[in-house]
Amino acid sequence: IREYLENAHRDIYEVKQLRLAICNPKEEIKGVVDLYDFDPYHKRAGVGIAILKEADRTKGFATAGLELLIEYAFKHLRLHQLYATISEDNxxxxxxxxxxxxxESGIKKDWIATEKSYKNEHFYQLINE
Incomplete structure (x- = not known):
């Protein structure tokens, strides 16, 4: 995170990632949404999202943040697709x-090591048609 903040003033085309805060109407930060692994040649990027406090989950912050990020990625960055990898238990x-x-377009078998075993990771895509 420190490295990201040191480079936050740089353009997404240069650093290949973008992190945005998700705020409520009072401008309190409720979470973050990211574009990472940005590839302007292939017109794709990975998406990550986190709502920081358990009490703020299921209140629409993630949906609103992700909807805005999708619109930005497709309309302004002109991406062809977004993808996300999500643990099977999430x-x-x-x-x-x-x-x-x-x-969902695939499953990475035994992808995440846990103390006792392995978990699968699901691969999701949103293609702008």
Whole structure:
């Protein structure tokens, strides 16, 4: 995060990532939404999102933040697609991305090591047609 903040003034085309705060109407930060692995040649980027406090989840902040990021990515950056990787047990994120028309296109088997075993990671894409 420190490295990102030191480079926050630089353009997405230069640093290949963008982090934006998700705020409520009182301008209190409720979470963050990211574009990462930005590839202007192939016109794609990865998407990450986090709502910081448990009490702020399921209140629409993630949906609103992700909707704005999608609009920005497709209209202003002219991307062809966005993608996200989501752990199999993160059902709320999987539901969120599916609600916003991301479609699962693959599963990375045994991708995330845990103390006792491995978890699968689901790969989602939203293609701007």
């Amino acid at each position: 059902l709320s994120s999987r539901i969120l991305f599916e609600k916003l028309s991301f479609r």
